[in-house]
Amino acid sequence: MSDPRSVELFARAGAVIPGGVNSPVRAFRAVGGSPVFISRAEGCWLYGADGARYTDYIGSWGPMILGHAHPAVVHAITEAAARGTSYGAPTEGEVVLAEKITALFPSIEMLRCTSSGTEATMAAIRVARGYTGRATIVKFEGCYHGHADFLLVKAGSGAATFGVPDSAGVPEGIAKTTLTAPFNDVPALEALFAKHGDDIAAVIVEPVVGNMGCVPPAPGFLEAMIALCNKHGAVSIFDEVMTGCRLSAGGYQGIHGLNPHMTCLGKIVGGGLPLAVYGGQRAIMEKVAPLGPVYQAGTLSGNPIAVAAALATLARLDDALYTHLETIGLQLEVGLRAALEANGIEGCVQRVGSMITLFFTKGPVTNWGQASASNTGRFAIFHRELLARSEYWPPSQYEAAFLSAAHTSEIVARTVVHAGEALRAVAAS
Numbered sequence: 001m002s003d004p005r006s007v008e009l010f011a012r013a014g015a016v017i018p019g020g021v022n023s024p025v026r027a028f029r030a031v032g033g034s035p036v037f038i039s040r041a042e043g044c045w046l047y048g049a050d051g052a053r054y055t056d057y058i059g060s061w062g063p064m065i066l067g068h069a070h071p072a073v074v075h076a077i078t079e080a081a082a083r084g085t086s087y088g089a090p091t092e093g094e095v096v097l098a099e100k101i102t103a104l105f106p107s108i109e110m111l112r113c114t115s116s117g118t119e120a121t122m123a124a125i126r127v128a129r130g131y132t133g134r135a136t137i138v139k140f141e142g143c144y145h146g147h148a149d150f151l152l153v154k155a156g157s158g159a160a161t162f163g164v165p166d167s168a169g170v171p172e173g174i175a176k177t178t179l180t181a182p183f184n185d186v187p188a189l190e191a192l193f194a195k196h197g198d199d200i201a202a203v204i205v206e207p208v209v210g211n212m213g214c215v216p217p218a219p220g221f222l223e224a225m226i227a228l229c230n231k232h233g234a235v236s237i238f239d240e241v242m243t244g245c246r247l248s249a250g251g252y253q254g255i256h257g258l259n260p261h262m263t264c265l266g267k268i269v270g271g272g273l274p275l276a277v278y279g280g281q282r283a284i285m286e287k288v289a290p291l292g293p294v295y296q297a298g299t300l301s302g303n304p305i306a307v308a309a310a311l312a313t314l315a316r317l318d319d320a321l322y323t324h325l326e327t328i329g330l331q332l333e334v335g336l337r338a339a340l341e342a343n344g345i346e347g348c349v350q351r352v353g354s355m356i357t358l359f360f361t362k363g364p365v366t367n368w369g370q371a372s373a374s375n376t377g378r379f380a381i382f383h384r385e386l387l388a389r390s391e392y393w394p395p396s397q398y399e400a401a402f403l404s405a406a407h408t409s410e411i412v413a414r415t416v417v418h419a420g421e422a423l424r425a426v427a428a429s
């Protein structure tokens with residue numbers, strides 16, 4: 001149950017903002033009740049409108065890997081703002097950022113900054129289409145790549161949460177240019193290439209899916225996807241908006257030495273400000289205007305404040321951070337699994353690094369068909385009981401929870417205790 005001030009704000013918001021929120025999943029529809037309105041955040045803590053403190057496992061849906069209001073990031077933002085908030089002209093910071101990202105991600109030889117992950121994936125697809133001269137794209141069921149028309153086909157995240165994986169307002173002709181296959185299914189992808197190989201411009205994937213809950217790739221799946229793209233002259237696109245800089249400083253591809261043709265980044269790469277990136281092989285990126293014929297632009301792209309936050313954040317992505325995240329991630333995983341077992345509840349815990357999901361289905365979950373078999377009623381009770389214990393867990397079965405540098409072993413241990421109590425309530429329901 002949310003606090004009275006948040007309930008009042010949500011009622012006011014509902015009169016002037018659709019569903020009372022600026023992004024659907026924030027409305028708590030999948031779990032019931034009223035969302036907590038946030039007044040401030042620090043470290044791993046969020047403070048509600050009434051000042052109550054919550055342990056944050058959403059981290060603004062991924063960006064806050066250093067924790068909220070990290071002093072170095074706040075300092076960088078403040079300093080940058082004092083020098084002016086937007087110039088609409090190039091800056092040294094953008095060059096430094098691009099050099100830093102191309103060093104972290106060897107597969108990215110050139111890149112562009114955008115203001116959101118949606119813009120990054122949308123632009124990457126346009127560039128891939130311009131580069132190949134083909135129209136068709138392939139995505140995987142349950143993967144979410146932002147809200148561009150042609151990517152809202154069998155999409156995960158909020159689209160899956162609200163049962164609108166195929167959004168109204170997307171013309172049939174546009175939706176038809178998107179083919180889908182189940183995640184982790186190489187034969188299905190091979191079959192699409194066998195039938196449409198000459199038309200496929202790009203295949204886009206979340207290398208570790210976060211948007212149907214945390215679902216890792218099967219061994220060899222991503223390698224096969226890249227190989228099929230190579231064989232058929234299509235562009236492989238890793239959407240690392242969520243995983244980039246989270247699973248390692250160089251993303252999931254950095255851990256496994258994978259070389260997609262293009263990559264999209266967002267969330268962490270913008271240090272909590274509106275900044276995202278698309279980039280890839282030089283020959284592909286040279287198609288982008290003014291070098292080439294593919295148009296893409298943005299008034300606030302490479303915004304100096306966002307670039308300052310990005311640089312301050314990237315400077316702090318060291319080995320010690322990822323070791324810490326792995327340690328507390330494992331602690332949370334083991335604790336949640338034990339709590340499921342102790343309460344005799346059918347479920348599974350899936351984790352990659354600091355991304356984790358407790359699915360209310362037997363598991364393992366390897367694709368959207370299995371994820372969507374989860375007992376969302378049980379998840380709603382779990383979420384409500386956690387919130388009542390000041391644990392701010394994602395309000396949907398189909399979202400990953402995130403850990404940050406600011407979460408300590410003690411904090412996670414307390415969350416595990418609370419999760420055990422929440423699961424007891426689920427078992428009793």
Ligand SMILES: Cc1ncc(COP(=O)(O)O)c(C=O)c1O
Nearest residue numbers: 116117118144145146239241242
């Ligand atoms: C994998 C992935 N791609 C793209 C996006 C879209 O990013 P944005 O919300 O910044 O438009 C998201 C957002 O959650 C995402 O998780």
